[in-house]
Amino acid sequence: MKVLKFGGTSVANAQNILLVEKIVKKESSENRVVVVVSALSGVTDGLISAAESASAKNENYSETIKTLEEKHLEFVKNLLPITEQSSWLSFVKKNFNDIEDICNGIYVLGEFTPRIKDKITAYGEFLSSNIIAAKLKSDGLDCVWLDSRNYIKTNSNFTDAKVNFETTNAALQTYFKENKQQITLAPGFIASDFDGNITTLGRGGSDFTASIIAAAMKAQELQIWTDVSGMMTADPRLVSNAKIIHKISYKEAMELSHFGAKVIYPPTIQPVMDKNIDLWIKNTFAEDDFGTLISHTKTENDNNVAVGISNLSKVALLTLEGSGMIGIPGVSAKLFQCLSQEKINVILITQSSSEHSITVAINESDVEKAEKALNYAFEDDLKLHKIDPVKVEKSLAIIALVGENMKSRSGVSAKLFGGLGNNGVNVRAIAQGSSEKNISVVISDKDVKKAVNVLHEEFFESEIKQVHLYICGVGNVGSKLIQQIYSQNKYLNDNLLMNLRVAGLTNSTKMVFNDQGIQEEEFKDALHNGESSTPHKFAEEIINRNLRNSVFVDVTANAKVVDIYEDLLKKSVSVVACNKIAASSNYENYKNLKNSAKNHNCNFFFETNVGAGLPIIGTINDLMRSGDKITSIQAVLSGTLNFVFNNYDGSSTFSEVVRQAQKEGFTEPDPRLDLAGTDVARKILILAREAGYQLQFDEIENEAFLPAKCMEGSVEDFYQSMTEYEEHFRKLLEEAKAEGKILKYVADFKDGKAKVGLQKISPESDLYHLYGKDNIVIFKTLRYSEQPLVVKGAGAGAEVTASGVFADIVRSV
Structure with missing residues (x-):
């Protein structure tokens, strides 16, 4: 026997039912099968919405019911032959009349109890399963409808009833022993207590129904058919590169599902795990895809540290702390007993080794109830200041990294926390079980997408x-x-x-x-x-x-x-x-x-602050990190000024040469920023600071060569002034030539002091043979004391500057 469960999207419409029927035919050709179905997509939520509206005295509940009724009537018309529609249309109308009667009662009483909630939500699976069974029988399949409520017995904990497996297993085994149809179709999610009241099995209840039947009958396998091709390494809505997990162990699947992997819910796994029954996650809309096999076997790839990442949002942390907790037995027991009495599920627990505090994670919707209950339970301790009032933190989420191989690998936690830390994700709480199958961290809700992507990249996409x-x-x-x-x-x-x-x-x-x-x-x-x-x-x-x-x-x-x-x-x-x-x-x-x-x-x-694409700051950093000390720096740091003085030979005016430099893109939009030495002063300041010296800009001596009038007015006024002062610039040039030297604008740093200005450079200097827009930096250090370290090359231009920025980008990550 095989058990097949189809979710809401799989039975959303008549077209999808044809896909379901195709799968059922294939599986039932060689095996007896039990088919468990959910309500039509959106129906359960719609029924709850109608009832809540009624309890709030909102008469619109009738419209919601009418919409749901039309959905089912259309479903019958599209699914069944016209000759068989009449009785099933009447069946739908009768049940929706009952639903409306219940809501009318809710409206009158203004009360929507858990017991009534179970009664009204049960109609979703009841209707869908009956109609789908009629379709299979209409097409000649050997199919019978099984009312799950008569065989799955629970306690009276409405909306989340606990199954009595002894009674349930016996009832199911007796039924299937007496009924030999090839296909048994049953509604998921719904059951009944021992007084005959309708109960439901909570979140993921239809999957749980299928698992209960599979375990009771020791089925060959359980197949959960949904709209995805298996469990994934992360939520694909958050991680575009999430991958299908083809094989996973029961325990790994339970850990992932506990922390938010919604493809399957934890209660579903337990019954089949106990009986060692393979559980498949398959895609109704891509039936040939492999899917995910959940079994006792090891994961598919033993080289993988983890199998997946899950995330759970809308989480809150409750922290109980105080000096009165240290060494006092029973505090934790009292805390958990209090939460248990309020039916509050604890998702995660962490406690300081000093016993000074204990923190639990719960659903955010339970915070108000939990805080009130705990403060009441510890009222005496609070009055004596032995324990502080419960501390509440909201808008949090849990990220869980899961994998059985984690216990045999060192450095997993370091990789996890390093990845999160490097991306500014603050971890509020940590929990790791002794089994080492799971590392869970609590973070801010707004960091979930980033955190999941960071960890997915670290553990599943390390290649890029x-x-x-x-x-x-x-x-x-x-x-x-x-x-x-x-x-x-x-x-x-x-x-x-x-x-x-x-x-x-x-x-x-x-x-x-x-x-x-x-x-x-x-x-x-x-x-x-x-x-x-x-x-x-x-x-x-x-x-x-x-x-x-x-x-x-x-x-x-x-x-x-x-x-x-x-x-x-x-x-x-x-x-x-x-x-x-x-x-x-x-x-x-x-x-x-x-x-x-x-x-x-x-x-x-x-890096490009100083020499465009030249590795100047990087060189200083390397020298400093290796323990060297820079004693002096001599440099030509302006590609603009070097271009200007290399090209100013008297054949053209100084103004014309500067215009040429601006035209070729070597200067700032306002060339005075270059020619006034401000830019060079900033550069030598940056180098001195990177070399470890605390220097301010106003401490740099700037020997200006431009007449003061050139700095006045607009850029065009600047060019006009330079023309008027051509004789001044020519004199500087001729004086240098007369001494057999050339002009260079030089930055000097020595003994903790810096200066910039125009200098006459003799042929034996390293600065002499510097052409075009090249820069040069000469470092003297403790290690490079006699023969200096020289960095030389193009110091201006969009292409080389962009390449320097590019290099910094690559280094930064």
């Missing part, structure tokens, strides 16, 4: 790490960066096991988001059609989306964008900044940002 990028600034450098990301992503996938996804973009006025990634060819149009943006609105949206492995990329020179760095870092969003304002701001702010990144397990990188 998904990174979400939010890019602020899509100008010259930003556009080049986006191009590089898309062109290089396949390499990152293949070689670094990383996938970069541009999940958000913003410019000065608009922003656009897509969790699945904004495509390269559409990002300009998408941004143009995006919603209005400010830096703070962009940051708020990043935080609200709360995606794992998030990186914010600032490719602007906007001071307002810098203001959002700390908010993002505190949410464990790494920051990669091309913008040098933050790292060159007040020292306390610079240090605070670095500490925020460290304290929240994320990164704050800004």
Whole structure:
């Protein structure tokens, strides 16, 4: 014998019933089968809604009943031959008249008791099973309808009745011994107590009915037919890459289902597990899919540490604590007895080793009742201040990582907590059974999607790490960066096991988001059609989306964008900044940002602040980490100024050379930011700070070479002033030539002091042979005291700057 159960979606309409019939025919061709069915999709909720409306004196309950009646009448008309419809249409009408009578009574009394709830919800399965049985018999199948209420006996705990297995098993065995039909069709969910009152089996009751029958008859197997192809490694509504679990043990399945895996419910597993009956989860709409086999055997792949992740939302924590609990026996027993008397289910338990506190997780809907009951039970202790009032935390969720192989592997907990910590997911409570099949953590409800995806990536998708990028600034450098990301992503996938996804973009006025990634060819149009943006609105949206492995990329020179760095870092969003304002701001702010990144397990990188794509800051960091100390830095740090002085030879005016530099994209929109030395001063400040020196910007000596008048007015006024002062610039050039030297704008740091200014450089200097827009940094350290360490290369240009930002992004994750 096989037992087949079909859920609400499988019997939702006549078309689906044809699929059910096909499966039943196939299975019954070689075996006797018992078919258990749920109510039509949405009917149970509809019946409860009608009754609740009636109890609230809302006359709309009649309309709800009428809608449900029409659903069943249409079901009969679409399913049965017209010659057989009359009696079944009357059957439906009679039962809905009874339903309306019950609701009328509820309306009059204004009372909807658990006993009445069971009576009215039982109609869902009663109606669907009778009509489906009629369909099978009409098509010539050897089918009989079995009234589950007459054979499954329970106590009188209405809405969640407990089965008396001894009586139930005997009744079912007697029935099937006396009745030999090939197909027996029974309603799920419903039963009766020993006084004949209708009871129901609680959440997942139809599955439980099928399991009870399978265990009683020692069936060959139990098949649960639903609308998915088996249990999955995580909720597919949260994790797009969730995978089917093809084989899983009973205990693993129970753990997953206990913490929210809704494909199957824990009570279903127990009866068949006790009798060692295989349980299959199959898809009615894809019957050839393998599905999930639940049995005593080991999991399919013994190399996997875990088999799945489940999550349960709308959870609350109750914490009882106080010095009067230490060493006092019976406190825990009193707590659990109190909750038991109030019929409150405890989902998770954790207790401090000092016995100073005990925490339990319950459904959020039970909080008010539980808090009141516990404070009453411990009233005397509260008055004596031995125990504090019950502490309640709401809006929480439980994430459970499940797998029998976890007990034989070290580092599982470290991997779990490391993944959550690196993504800013705060763990409020932890529970791990001694069997080590399950590690459960309580987190904020708003972090569920991120947490489940993080853990799924850690334990089931370790080959590829998904990174979400939010890019602020899509100008010259930003556009080049986006191009590089898309062109290089396949390499990152293949070689670094990383996938970069541009999940958000913003410019000065608009922003656009897509969790699945904004495509390269559409990002300009998408941004143009995006919603209005400010830096703070962009940051708020990043935080609200709360995606794992998030990186914010600032490719602007906007001071307002810098203001959002700390908010993002505190949410464990790494920051990669091309913008040098933050790292060159007040020292306390610079240090605070670095500490925020460290304290929240994320990164704050800004390599391109100094030398575009050159590894200058990275070199300093490596030297410092290895125990070296930087004693001096001499550098040409402005690609703009180097280009200008390399090209200013007297054949063109200084103004013309600067215009050429701006035209080729080497300068800021206002070239004075480069020529005034402010930019270079910021860069040497950043290098000094990274080398471990507490230096402020106003402590840097700046020897200006531009006449003061050049700094006045607009950019065009600036160019006009430079033309007027051409003789000044030519004199600087001629004096250098006369000494056999060239002009370079140089930054120096030594003995804790920094200065920037125009210098005459002789041919023997490392700075002399520096061409085009190249930068050079010369480090002297304790180890590189005689022969300095030199970093040299292109220090400006959109392509190389974008590549430097790109490198920081890769390092940040």
